[in-house]
Amino acid sequence: MSERLCPRDEADVVEAVRWAVSNERTLDVAGSGSKAALGRHIQTDVTLELKGLSGVTLYEPEELVLSARAGTPVAQIEALVADAKQMMAFEPMDFGPLLGLPAGGGTLGGLMACNLAGPRRPSAGAARDHALGIRAVSGRGEAFKAGGRVVKNVTGYDLPRGLAGSYGTFAAFTELTIKVLPRPETVETLLVLGLDDAAAASVMSGAVGSYYDVSGAAHVPADVAARIPVVAGAGRSVTALRLEGVKPSILHRRGKLEEMLRARGALSFLDADGSHAFWRAMRDVLPFALAEGGNVDTAKAVWRVSVAPMAGASIGAALREAGAMSFYDWTGGLVWIEMADAEPHTRRVREAVAQAGGGHATLIRASAPVRAAEEVFQPLDAITGALVKRMKSGFDPGRVLSPGRMYAGV
Numbered sequence: 001m002s003e004r005l006c007p008r009d010e011a012d013v014v015e016a017v018r019w020a021v022s023n024e025r026t027l028d029v030a031g032s033g034s035k036a037a038l039g040r041h042i043q044t045d046v047t048l049e050l051k052g053l054s055g056v057t058l059y060e061p062e063e064l065v066l067s068a069r070a071g072t073p074v075a076q077i078e079a080l081v082a083d084a085k086q087m088m089a090f091e092p093m094d095f096g097p098l099l100g101l102p103a104g105g106g107t108l109g110g111l112m113a114c115n116l117a118g119p120r121r122p123s124a125g126a127a128r129d130h131a132l133g134i135r136a137v138s139g140r141g142e143a144f145k146a147g148g149r150v151v152k153n154v155t156g157y158d159l160p161r162g163l164a165g166s167y168g169t170f171a172a173f174t175e176l177t178i179k180v181l182p183r184p185e186t187v188e189t190l191l192v193l194g195l196d197d198a199a200a201a202s203v204m205s206g207a208v209g210s211y212y213d214v215s216g217a218a219h220v221p222a223d224v225a226a227r228i229p230v231v232a233g234a235g236r237s238v239t240a241l242r243l244e245g246v247k248p249s250i251l252h253r254r255g256k257l258e259e260m261l262r263a264r265g266a267l268s269f270l271d272a273d274g275s276h277a278f279w280r281a282m283r284d285v286l287p288f289a290l291a292e293g294g295n296v297d298t299a300k301a302v303w304r305v306s307v308a309p310m311a312g313a314s315i316g317a318a319l320r321e322a323g324a325m326s327f328y329d330w331t332g333g334l335v336w337i338e339m340a341d342a343e344p345h346t347r348r349v350r351e352a353v354a355q356a357g358g359g360h361a362t363l364i365r366a367s368a369p370v371r372a373a374e375e376v377f378q379p380l381d382a383i384t385g386a387l388v389k390r391m392k393s394g395f396d397p398g399r400v401l402s403p404g405r406m407y408a409g410v
Helices: 010-022 074-083 108-114 158-163 197-208 247-264 272-283 309-320 346-355 368-373 382-395
Strands: 003-005 027-030 046-049 056-060 065-069 131-138 143-147 171-179 186-193 214-220 238-245 266-270 302-306 325-329 334-338 360-365
Touching: 010 027, 010 046, 010 131, 010 143, 010 171, 056 074, 065 074, 065 108, 074 108, 108 171, 131 158, 143 158, 143 171, 158 171, 186 247, 186 272, 197 214, 197 238, 197 247, 197 309, 197 325, 214 272, 238 247, 238 272, 247 266, 266 272, 302 346, 309 325, 309 334, 309 346, 346 360
Parallel strands: 003 046, 027 046
Antiparallel strands: 056 065, 065 171, 131 143, 131 171, 186 238, 186 266, 214 238, 214 325, 302 334, 302 360, 325 334
16 A cells, blocks of 8 residues: 555645655545546555545535535535535436445545546536636646636636546646536436337437437346336336426426337336436446445446447447446446456457447456556547647656556556
């Protein structure tokens, strides 16, 4: 286990990074450590643990703006905005259960560093699309800020988005400003039962493309549905269409969708409580978090594959021959895959993605030796690879911050 530095404020972070630069030491940038098992397995001299930088520094519900230090727990922020009937619309997922850790351990900085988003991603965008401003420390040991606290202030607005999803390899966030949105009054979910993957993709595409404002569309084959208590009783596959808003509007839209889809399969629905439970399971990949007996089987590899929505079913079919289980979010464009054994099957997964027309495949859960040996993230093309290396050289020329977390040499 590497040594740990636990800064109390941004000045401490600057001092820590400057110390690492001058002493040619490497730092693994972390918040609470809930996502330490994401990305390539790396070995650094010191862990820079930012969970001490905690607390909401600004919340103006009427302006839909919130600022908090990077180590602030996401659960604390969600509870705060919920009290004002607001939400983080991109539905940040909680990787804790999937990685064998308790739920609710993630921080705001870690969320943005990994650019996390849940089932509302196609309509609301990813975490980066809700970032208004940041304060951070580069690998040079220089504190900087970009963006602002209102949407109208666009100075440096693209830099927070550019750093989102960089897994701490370019800079260490110290404070972030995000926009929040009003929370829907209630929610229901229309279920179409018994569809195969290809038919479900067609149903989801038609529903999302309709006038009925579907805010989530997912398909769960029967073997995966059996792992989700709220739909396990269906005994067959479940295609779920989420409707949010005021009750009269939901009832009207649900009726129209039922008319449109009645010929496609048996229909059912989930009330508000059932809907929250189901979409939380989709968001946090809970079907692959719990094995028989309620224990997390982290020996099984889990892949996250992003492709065109109508291409997802072909990837699931191709990998099922290798014993994989899968389910589909984002209208079929996000495929979560659990391999049946400890092998990651990297070549097979990437071949399936290529044959489906291209996309991105990320190895989310695997052992440390596998994550050290395999390409965890989608390999970069020459142009993108050169751009990423230039950004690394600009922000962190000494390769101090989480070197190799995403790509070797970066």
